[in-house]
Amino acid sequence: xxxxxxxxxxxxxxxxxxxxxxxxxxxxxxxxxxxxxxxxxxxxxxxxxxxxxxxxxxxxxxxxxxxxxxxxxxxxxxxxxxxxxxxxxxxxxxxxxxxxxxxxxxxxxxxxxxxxxxxxxxxxxxxxxxxxxxxxxxxxxxxxxxxxxxxxxxxxxxxxxxxxxxxxxxxxxxxxxxxxxxxxxxxxxxxxxxxxxxxxxxxxxxxxxxxxxxxxxxxxxx
Amino acid sequence: xxxxxxxxxxxxxxxxxxxxxxxxxxxxxxxxxxxxxxxxxxxxxxxxxxxxxxxxxxxxxxxxxxxxxxxxxxxxxxxxxxxxxxxxxxxxxxxxxxxxxxxxxxxxxxxxxxxxxxxxxxxxxxxxxxxxxxxxxxxxxxxxxxxxxxxxxxxxxxxxxxxxxxxxxxxxxxxxxxxxxxxxxxxxxxxxxxxxxxxxxxxxxxxxxxxxxxxxxxxxxxxxxxxxxxxxxxxxxxxxxxxxxxxxxxxxxxxxxxxxxxxxxxxxxxxxxxxxxxxxxxxxxxxxxxxxxxxxxxxxxxxxxxxxxxxxxxxxxxxxxxxxxxxxxxxxxxxxxxxxxxxxxxxxxxxxxxxxxxxxxxxxxxxxxxxxxxxxxxxxxxxxxxxxxxxxxxxxxxxxxxxxxxxxxxxxxxxxxxxxxxxxxxxxxxxxxxxxxxxxxxxxxxxxxxxxxxxxxxxxxxxxxxxxxxxxxxxxxxxxxxxxxxxxxxxxxxxxxxxxxxxxxxxxxxxxxxxxxxxxxxxxxxxxxxxxxxxxxxxxxxxxxxxxxxxxxxxxxxxxxxxxxxxxxxxxxxxxxxxxxxxxxxxxxxxxxxxxxxxxxxxxxxxxxxxxxxxxxxxxxxxxxxxxxxxxxxxxxxxxxxxxxxxxxxxxxxxxxxxxxxxxxxxxxxxxxxxxxxxxxxxxxxxxxxxxxxxxxxxxxxxxxxxxxxxxxxxxxxxx
Numbered sequence: 001x002x003x004x005x006x007x008x009x010x011x012x013x014x015x016x017x018x019x020x021x022x023x024x025x026x027x028x029x030x031x032x033x034x035x036x037x038x039x040x041x042x043x044x045x046x047x048x049x050x051x052x053x054x055x056x057x058x059x060x061x062x063x064x065x066x067x068x069x070x071x072x073x074x075x076x077x078x079x080x081x082x083x084x085x086x087x088x089x090x091x092x093x094x095x096x097x098x099x100x101x102x103x104x105x106x107x108x109x110x111x112x113x114x115x116x117x118x119x120x121x122x123x124x125x126x127x128x129x130x131x132x133x134x135x136x137x138x139x140x141x142x143x144x145x146x147x148x149x150x151x152x153x154x155x156x157x158x159x160x161x162x163x164x165x166x167x168x169x170x171x172x173x174x175x176x177x178x179x180x181x182x183x184x185x186x187x188x189x190x191x192x193x194x195x196x197x198x199x200x201x202x203x204x205x206x207x208x209x210x211x212x213x214x215x216x217x218x219x220x221x222x
Numbered sequence: 223x224x225x226x227x228x229x230x231x232x233x234x235x236x237x238x239x240x241x242x243x244x245x246x247x248x249x250x251x252x253x254x255x256x257x258x259x260x261x262x263x264x265x266x267x268x269x270x271x272x273x274x275x276x277x278x279x280x281x282x283x284x285x286x287x288x289x290x291x292x293x294x295x296x297x298x299x300x301x302x303x304x305x306x307x308x309x310x311x312x313x314x315x316x317x318x319x320x321x322x323x324x325x326x327x328x329x330x331x332x333x334x335x336x337x338x339x340x341x342x343x344x345x346x347x348x349x350x351x352x353x354x355x356x357x358x359x360x361x362x363x364x365x366x367x368x369x370x371x372x373x374x375x376x377x378x379x380x381x382x383x384x385x386x387x388x389x390x391x392x393x394x395x396x397x398x399x400x401x402x403x404x405x406x407x408x409x410x411x412x413x414x415x416x417x418x419x420x421x422x423x424x425x426x427x428x429x430x431x432x433x434x435x436x437x438x439x440x441x442x443x444x445x446x447x448x449x450x451x452x453x454x455x456x457x458x459x460x461x462x463x464x465x466x467x468x469x470x471x472x473x474x475x476x477x478x479x480x481x482x483x484x485x486x487x488x489x490x491x492x493x494x495x496x497x498x499x500x501x502x503x504x505x506x507x508x509x510x511x512x513x514x515x516x517x518x519x520x521x522x523x524x525x526x527x528x529x530x531x532x533x534x535x536x537x538x539x540x541x542x543x544x545x546x547x548x549x550x551x552x553x554x555x556x557x558x559x560x561x562x563x564x565x566x567x568x569x570x571x572x573x574x575x576x577x578x579x580x581x582x583x584x585x586x587x588x589x590x591x592x593x594x595x596x597x598x599x600x601x602x603x604x605x606x607x608x609x610x611x612x613x614x615x616x617x618x619x620x621x622x623x624x625x626x627x628x629x630x631x632x633x634x635x636x637x638x639x640x641x642x643x644x645x646x647x648x649x650x651x652x653x654x655x656x657x658x659x660x661x662x663x664x665x666x667x668x669x670x671x672x673x674x675x676x677x678x679x680x681x682x683x684x685x686x687x688x689x690x691x692x693x694x695x696x697x698x699x700x701x702x703x704x705x706x707x708x709x710x711x712x713x714x715x716x717x718x719x720x721x722x723x724x725x726x727x728x729x730x731x732x733x734x735x736x737x738x739x740x741x742x743x744x745x746x747x748x749x750x751x752x753x754x755x756x757x758x759x760x761x762x763x764x765x766x767x768x769x770x771x772x773x774x775x776x777x778x779x780x781x782x783x784x785x786x787x788x789x790x791x792x793x794x795x796x797x798x799x800x801x802x803x804x805x806x807x808x809x810x811x812x813x814x815x816x817x818x819x820x821x822x823x824x825x826x827x828x829x830x831x832x833x834x835x836x837x838x839x840x841x842x843x844x845x846x847x848x849x850x851x852x853x854x855x856x857x858x859x860x861x862x863x864x865x866x867x868x869x870x871x872x873x874x875x876x877x878x879x880x881x882x883x884x885x886x887x888x889x890x891x892x893x894x895x896x897x898x899x900x901x902x903x904x905x906x907x908x909x910x911x912x913x914x915x916x917x918x919x920x921x922x923x924x925x926x927x928x929x930x931x932x933x934x935x936x937x938x939x940x941x942x
Contacts (some may be wrong), residue, residue, distance in 0.1 A: 009469050012381025012645075012715075051465055054464075108369075112642050141643060197643045199646075
C-alpha cells in the first residue's frame with residue numbers, strides 16, 4: 001500500500017504518523033504543502049497533527065486553502081482514502097471534506113491525556129481491525145477538539161453510522177461524545193485522538209495499532 | 223532622530239555603575255555614543271556577563287569522560303554512545319514572566335529551544351520548573367494560568383514533548399515568580415555546531431523572524447530588582463511566535479546538512495549585540511554589521527534599537543560563501559528571512575554602521591571579555607537550630623495536609639496542558655518522578671528530571687545544594703537510569719547583600735560536591751539574580767535539571783505496584799523532620815536544619831538499585847513528604863491501597879535522604895532484602911500494597927477519597 005503524509009510548515013506529528021504507517025507495512029512518501037500534486041499511485045493520504053500554519057485565524061483554516069489541499073480534495077473526490085488526526089481533522093473540516101467544526105475545548109484549556117474511546121463502527125478500513133463497541137485507550141492533545149455540527153448533520157452522521165469513535169468520558173465538550181467521523185463514502189476519516197502515539201509496545205500502549213493495521217490490510221488488494 | 227546625550231542619569235538607567243562607566247572610558251578612550259552605551263550595558267549586565275557569579279561558577283565540576291562540551295556554548299553536550307549526543311540546558315525567564323506571564327513563559331521556552339537547536343540538535347524533550355507565590359496572593363492565580371498556558375502554547379506548537387518539571391508555591395515568591403525552562407536535543411556527536419566564527423571576510427547572515435522594538439533593554443530589566451513601577455516594564459517583554467520557531471528549527475536542521483554553516487548563534491538576550499560579539503570573540507575576529515540590511519518589522523528603527531532588540535526566533539550565522547545560494551534556498555523554502563548583514567573582519571573591532579554612518583566602533587574582544595567581575599562579599603549562612611517541638615500527628619491527617627496542599631497534590635492540571643507525547647517517543651509521562659523518552663529508532667532511553675527543595679537551601683545552602691543534585695540523581699535511578707550530567711539554574715536574590723551571596727556560595731559548594739560524588743558534571747546553566755521585590759528576596763532556588771541514560775529499554779523500571787506487592791524502603795530512616803513538608807503544610811513552620819546528605823550512601827544505594835533492577839517492579843524516590851507521601855503516590859498511580867505497619871510521625875513523614883521506596887513481589891522482596899544485606903545497604907520491609915485503604919499503623923482512609931483530594935486540590939485552588 002502506498003501512503004503519503006502531508007507536511008505543512010507547522011506539522012509536528014508528520015514523522016509520528018509516517019512511522020506508524022511504515023510499521024504497519026505501508027510505503028510512505030512525505031508531501032510538502034507547496035506541492036500541487038500527490039505522488040502517483042497513492043492509496044491513502046494522512047493529514048498529521050500539529051499547527052499547520054501556526055493555527056492562526058482558525059485551526060486548519062489556512063491549510064484548507066493551500067496548494068496540497070487542492071490535490072487532497074481531488075484525491076478524495078476520486079474515492080481515495082484520506083485520514084486526518086488532530087490538526088488533520090481540523091483541516092479536513094475546514095476543507096469541507098468532513099462536516100462539522102472543531103471548537104475550542106469546552107473548559108477552554110489545552111488538554112493532553114490518554115482517554116478511553118469506544119469504537120462506534122467497524123464499517124470502515126480504519127476501524128475494521130477492532131470489535132464494535134470495544135474500548136481502546138488513545139492519547140489526545142488539543143486545544144480545539146470540541147466537535148460541533150447542527151442537529152441535522154449530527155442526526156445524519158448517527159443515522160448513516162458515520163461516527164467512528166466516541167469518547168468514554170467526554171474531555172472537551174464534543175457533541176454526542178464524537179471523537180472521530182467518516183465521510184459518506186466511508187473513506188475519509190477525521191479524529192482528534194492520536195492512534196500513532198499508541199502503536200508500539202515501547203510506547204507503553206498498543207491500542208492504536210489496529211487503526212493502521214486495519215487500514216493497511218483493508219486497502220492491500222487481496 | 224538625535225541620539226540622547228550621555229548623562230549620569232542615562233548611564234544609571236542602563237544599569238551601569240559609575241565605576242563601570244569609568245571602565246568603559248578607559249577601554250575606548252573617549253565618551254561612548256548612545257548606541258555604544260547600549261551595547262556595553264547589554265554585554266555587562268548581570269544576565270549576560272555573570273559578573274557576580276563567575277568566580278564561583280568556575281569552581282563547579284564540568285568535566286568527565288561523557289562530556290563532549292561543557293559550559294560556555296549555547297548548551298552542554300553529552301555522549302550517549304553510538305556517536306549520539308544529548309544537548310541540554312536550563313534557563314530562567316523569571317522577570318518577564320512576572321510582568322507578562324503568557325509571553326514571558328512562552329519566550330522562555332522559545333529561548334531554551336533555540337539554544338539547543340543552534341548546536342545542531344533537534345529538541346526531543348522539555349521540562350519546566352515553576353515557583354509561584356502563595357495560593358492566596360492576588361497575583362498568583364493569574365500567574366499560574368498565564369505561565370502554564372504560555373509554556374504549553376509555545377512548546378505544544380513547536381512540537382516538543384514536555385516530560386517533567388516542578389510546581390511550587392511559597393510566599394517568598396509573591397513578588398517574583400520563577401520560570402525555569404529546560405530543553406534537550408539529540409544530535410550526532412560528530413555534527414555539533416559551535417558559535418566560534420572562523421575566516422576573515424565571510425558573510426554574516428541574519429536568519430529567521432524580523433527585528434522589532436520588542437524586548438529593547440530586556441536583559442537589563444532582568445538584572446534589576448522589582449518595585450511598584452513594574453507594570454511600566456511590560457513593553458520590555460518579548461512576544462513569541464512558536465510557528466516561526468518551528469520553521470526556524472527545521473530550516474536550521476536542513477541548513478546544517480548543507481555544509482554552509484561556519485558558525486551559528488541564536489539571538490537571545492541582547493539579541494544582535496550578544497550573538498555577534500560572541501561569534502567574533504570566540505573566533506578571535508572582528509565583526510562589521512550594516513544595519514540597513516537587517517530585516518525590520520517596524521519603520522525607522524535606530525541602531526540602538528536594532529542592536530538591543532530581543533525579538534524572538536532569530537539567528538546569526540557565519541556563512542560559507544560558496545554555498546550562499548543553497549543556504550538561501552532552504553530559508554526561502556521555509557518562508558523565513560535570510561539576509562547578509564555584515565562580514566567577519568581581521569581587526570579586533572565591533573563596527574556598527576547604519577546607512578554609511580558609524581554608530582558604534584568598539585574593541586570587540588574587550589567588549590566580550592572585559593566585563594567587570596566581582597568578588598562580592600558574602601557571609602556564611604548561620605547554622606540552623608535543630609527542630610524543637612517536632613509535630614506528632616494522626617498519619618492520615620498528616621497525609622491529607624500534604625495531598626490537600628497545592629505543593630504536594632497532583633499537578634495534572636498543569637502537565638495536561640502540555641503536549642507530553644508529541645514525537646511519539648514518550649515512554650513515561652509526567653506525574654511521578656522522571657520523564658522518559660526513547661532515543662528515536664534505538665533501544666536507548668533518556669530520563670529527565672528537575673529538582674530542588676528551596677526550604678532546605680535557605681536553612682543550609684551547602685546541604686540544600688547537595689540535596690537538589692541527590693534528589694535528581696534518585697529520580698533518575700528510580701526509573702533505571704544512570705545519571706549522565708546536570709544543568710543548574712541558579713535563582714537567587716540580590717547578590718550585593720552578603721547573606722544572599724552567602725546562600726549562592728554555599729549552594730555552589732554543595733552542588734559541586736554532589737555532582738562529583740554522583741558523577742553528573744554540570745554541563746550548562748544559567749544564573750538569575752536580583753529576584754527581589756521591595757527588598758524581599760525569594761527562597762534560594764538552585765534548580766537542577768538532570769539527564770540519565772537507560773542503555774537498553776529492558777532496563778527501564780516503569781511498573782506500577784500490584785495488589786500483594788511488598789513495600790521495601792531502601793536506605794536508612796531516622797525521621798528527620800526539620801524543614802519538612804509536613805512541618806510547612808501542617809503548621810506553617812520552616813524550622814530546623816535541612817536533612818544531611820550522605821553522598822557516599824547516595825551513590826551506594828543508587829548503584830545497588832540499578833544493579834538489582836530486575837527485582838524491582840516500581841520505585842519512587844523518597845524526598846519531601848517522606849514515606850507517607852511517596853507510598854501514597856505509588857498506590858494512587860497504581861489504583862491499589864497500601865498498608866504500612868507504623869503510625870509514627872517521624873518514620874512516616876521524615877525526609878532522610880538516600881532512600882527509595884520499592885514495590886515488588888513477595889519473592890523478589892526477599893531476594894532484594896538479602897542482596898541489600900550482603901551489599902551493606904540498609905533495607906527494610908515496611909508494608910505492602912493491596913486492598914482499597916491507605917492504612918498507616920491501623921489509622922486508615924479509603925484510597926478513593928484520598929485520591930479525589932489529591933486530584934482535585936489544584937483545580938479547586940485555581941480553576942474554581
